[in-house]
Structures are given as structure tokens and as C-alpha cells.
Amino acid sequence: MITPRYHREIPQRHRLEAGKCKQCGHISFPPRLVCPKCKSKSFETVNLSREGKILTFTIIRVGPDKFSKETPYVVAIIELSEGRSANAGVRLTAQIADCDVDKVEIGDKVKLVFRKIQDEGKSGLHCYGYKAVII
Amino acid sequence: MIGIVGYGSYLPRYRIKVDLIAKQWGADPEAIKRGLLLYEKTVPGQDEDTITISVEAARYALQRARIDPQKIGAVYIGSESHPYAVKPSATVLIDALGIGPHVHAASYEFACKAGTEAMYSAYSLVKAGEMEYALGIGADTSQGAPGDALEYSASAGGSAFIMGKENVIAEILFTNSYTSDTPDFWRREHEFYPRHAGRFTGEPAYFKHILNAGKTLLEKSGLSPKDFQFAVFHMPNGKFPLEVGKKLGFTKEQMEAGWISPWMGNTYSGSSPTGLSAILDVAKPGDNIFMVSFGSGAGSDGFIFKVTNEIDNVRDLAPKLRDMLDNDKIYLDYGQYAKFRQKIILNE
Numbered sequence: 001m002i003t004p005r006y007h008r009e010i011p012q013r014h015r016l017e018a019g020k021c022k023q024c025g026h027i028s029f030p031p032r033l034v035c036p037k038c039k040s041k042s043f044e045t046v047n048l049s050r051e052g053k054i055l056t057f058t059i060i061r062v063g064p065d066k067f068s069k070e071t072p073y074v075v076a077i078i079e080l081s082e083g084r085s086a087n088a089g090v091r092l093t094a095q096i097a098d099c100d101v102d103k104v105e106i107g108d109k110v111k112l113v114f115r116k117i118q119d120e121g122k123s124g125l126h127c128y129g130y131k132a133v134i135i
Numbered sequence: 136m137i138g139i140v141g142y143g144s145y146l147p148r149y150r151i152k153v154d155l156i157a158k159q160w161g162a163d164p165e166a167i168k169r170g171l172l173l174y175e176k177t178v179p180g181q182d183e184d185t186i187t188i189s190v191e192a193a194r195y196a197l198q199r200a201r202i203d204p205q206k207i208g209a210v211y212i213g214s215e216s217h218p219y220a221v222k223p224s225a226t227v228l229i230d231a232l233g234i235g236p237h238v239h240a241a242s243y244e245f246a247c248k249a250g251t252e253a254m255y256s257a258y259s260l261v262k263a264g265e266m267e268y269a270l271g272i273g274a275d276t277s278q279g280a281p282g283d284a285l286e287y288s289a290s291a292g293g294s295a296f297i298m299g300k301e302n303v304i305a306e307i308l309f310t311n312s313y314t315s316d317t318p319d320f321w322r323r324e325h326e327f328y329p330r331h332a333g334r335f336t337g338e339p340a341y342f343k344h345i346l347n348a349g350k351t352l353l354e355k356s357g358l359s360p361k362d363f364q365f366a367v368f369h370m371p372n373g374k375f376p377l378e379v380g381k382k383l384g385f386t387k388e389q390m391e392a393g394w395i396s397p398w399m400g401n402t403y404s405g406s407s408p409t410g411l412s413a414i415l416d417v418a419k420p421g422d423n424i425f426m427v428s429f430g431s432g433a434g435s436d437g438f439i440f441k442v443t444n445e446i447d448n449v450r451d452l453a454p455k456l457r458d459m460l461d462n463d464k465i466y467l468d469y470g471q472y473a474k475f476r477q478k479i480i481l482n483e
Contacts, residue, residue: 014231047233
């Protein structure tokens, strides 16, 4: 049963809520209790931008059970635009949706979209979150 | 002035051509295309449903409305493919878009007119002074049984409309609804595909309700078809909306901008709302828009909109419908389509 964990992660998975250090401006995603740069414990909540670029990626051709019907698919590490502007290095991992897996390239510009990530079986919860599409 | 302050639509990138569906079931593709005026339709990705479509459409509506999401007092999503039988689709949407939690939220269902129901409720709440803004959405990942006539048209997409009083882009001048107990199309609890009464879905259902709602709406307004620049009707196929529009006195030129079903299919609750969205993408200040939806069961909701100067400030703030319809398409073969629409029986 993943319901409690899914519920806890909704602010990040649905709205991209991150923690911005009030002392040094470093953005942590997901939020942390202590800033990894300056050790401050004071944060403000910010919503990340939904655009970025692919830093690196892999093509999954043999997926885990819940994703085995979606293969082949791409999972990428994406640097969001905050990373470039504030040098805060905001990166996240996401599936690249609606793409030809053989045409994805490092440096492709992407935007984050709201998609279903997985189901808890036939009668369980639908779990939503972010994926990326190439723009 | 009360009306639409922001609008947005979303269509999946996947498509299937009507030819492939016809070929699969031994039908003549040319006869289907000629008879229904349908050429291709949208198909939802494996990770898309009414909730994800609604979120993306509403995100674009917020971009155009340029308002604080916290000021939205109600969110209604009309669909006949809500992912949950019990848990409103809007509960997921509000969290994704930063609306609420002090917000009224509900799922609506009235076959293909659930979207205009949501719009009507949102408009009425703002008009009553209960809230500053309200959001009405029509979206569907429509079901059609394999081999059934519905399979040629049942598609995916949706549109969202934020109603408000300030910076209105399309004022709502008049509304009218017409409802009766007409068993033309239904889906019983726990059934996956809807059933319909074949030709009975035409004259006694679609045409009767749209014509009655539309004629009374014209009488209420004191306007005639020639007073409108645009008209849009529910689009179960490509043929019916042109026929019903002609019966009401509208020309093909008035219907052209919102007539998207030949390339989109029938997005059920998102059908006429998405046609309206395509019209708003090209309408000019001062234009009048005539709109009547239809939902089996059966009923029609009619609206008359007057476009304001504000449209020119918001039109380009989000993707336009025709761009989504015509570009970046990924075509599926019937096998891929059957997999995407979960028409193949799998082991757990």
C-alpha cells in the first residue's frame, strides 16, 4: 500500500514545491530540513519552473512489473531553469513522455506535464505526478 | 459584466486514422469518412486520463486569466470518464494547480454535456455573487466499444473556462437549457462501454434537444443567426453539427472555426467546449458566439457570448487549439491503439 507515501509527496509531485534557503538561496528539491550548502534550517517554499533541459538519460527496455507495458521509455535527469539562473542546481528525474525513444538527445528542451505515474492495481489509487515532454 | 476570463484546452498528441479502424472491422473506410465526415481522432496516452487532461487545460486557462488560483471558489469537472467512481476528479486538480483548499469541488456527469453543465454552474455562482471566480471544465477519454460505430469518433481532450467579473474576454449574455427523459445512449454502473439506440440518437435526441434549446435561446436574446459571427454545437461526428446548425439558420462559414470533430473526433464532455476554445482563438472584439451542447439522456445547454476587447490581451498567453490539433501528431496503428485504450485482456 503506497497511499500514505503518495499523499505525503503530493506537494512535490503535483506542484513542484521546493525549499529555498533563506540564507544562501540554494533550492532543495525535494525540500530538506538542513541546507546542504550553508547548513541553515530556514527555508521558504517555492514552486519550481516547469521548463528545463535534459542533462542525461537512459532508455528502459525491460521495465519493472508496473511499467512493463510502457517499454521502451526514457528516464532522464532534467535541469530546470532555476538551475541556470540561481546556480542552485535544481535537477530532477522524470520520464520523458510522448517521444520516439531513439530521437531523444542530451540538451533537448523539455517542459514538465501532469501525468499518471502508476496505479495501485485494478482497484487501488491512481498515482499522479510530473513527467516531461520535449518542446 | 460576467463571463469567461480565461480559457484553455488540451489535446493528447496521439492519433488514429478512421481508415485503420474501418479496415480492422471490415468496413469501407471511404463510406465511413463520407457518411460521418470523420478522418482521424485523438487518443489518450497510457498515462493520460480525464484528470491529467483537465489539469493541463486548466493550467492554460489560468495562464490566460492571470489570476491568483487561490481566488477560485469552485471547480467543477464534467466527464463521463472520471478515473474514480467515488472521488471527485477536481480534488486532484486543485492540489496540482494550487487552488483551495477553501474551494467547492465536484464531478459532473451528463453524457456529452457535462462540460457545459460545469460551465453553467461556475457562471451562475459568480453571477450570484457567491465567489470572485469559478472554474468549469469539460474533459473526457471517451469510451466506444470495439467494432461499434462510436469507435470511429470516441476521442480524448478537454477545455477549461474560468468565469469571473473582471477582465472578461467573452461576456455571457443569455443561457437556455432543454432536458427530457430520452433513452438514446447510456452506460450502466460497472459497464465499461456505453450502449446506444443507433439511429434513435439522431432526430429524437441530438436534433430535438439542440433545436429546442437553440430556438428558445434565440427568442430569449431577440437575435437572429445573422447577428452571429460564430456558432458551435456538440460534435458527435462531423456531419451532425453542420446539419443542426443549418436547420437553425447558420451558415457553414459561421461554424467553420469551431468545427473540429473531423480531425479531433468526439471528446464527449469536451466537445462543444473545445469548439468554443477554437473560436476564442480567432474571434475579434465585438463578435457574437452561439453555442449549444448536447448530452444523451438527454439535454442541451445553450450560451450566447459577446467577445470583448480583452481577448486580444490573453489569446497568445497559452497554446491555441488549432496548433495542438494540427501539429506534433503521433499516429498509432490499431494494435497500439487497442493497447493504449486497454482493449486487450491482460494477466494481472
